[in-house]
Amino acid sequence: MKTIQISSEYIKLDQFLKLADCVSTGGMAKALLQEGAVKVNREPEDRRGRKLYPGDEIEVADCGSFQVVRGKE
Template sequence: MEAIEIRSGDIRLGQLLKLHGVAEHGVMAKDMIAAGDVLVNGEVDTRRSAKIVTGDVVAVPAAGVEFTVAQAPEPPIVS
């Protein structure tokens, strides 16, 4: 399963769909979510601002997309 890395501890569902690329822009993400086309951990979620955290599984079955959310590694500290 594909993993999408995020830098912070959480991300909003609409932003995540744009980050992945399954939604080309915010309006498309909003419409997909409102139509009930997006599953979070196997359940339909119609909240565009739903907080998605590391370990969550997001799916858009109509697009054949399923991915997990992972924490991006911390960048090395350069002194």
């Protein structure tokens, strides 16, 4: 499982997908979510604006598994 560091309180799911290099645009993120290819904490997720906090685990089909961690500010 890869870790993705954030310096803020949370990150939105569409921003996270770009940061994790799973997609390169917001449109690609939307399509990926509509396909049901993303799980947050083992539950299917389709909301681009879902807030992710340190400790959340994200699984993306054909991209990998990730955990959000708090980075240094």
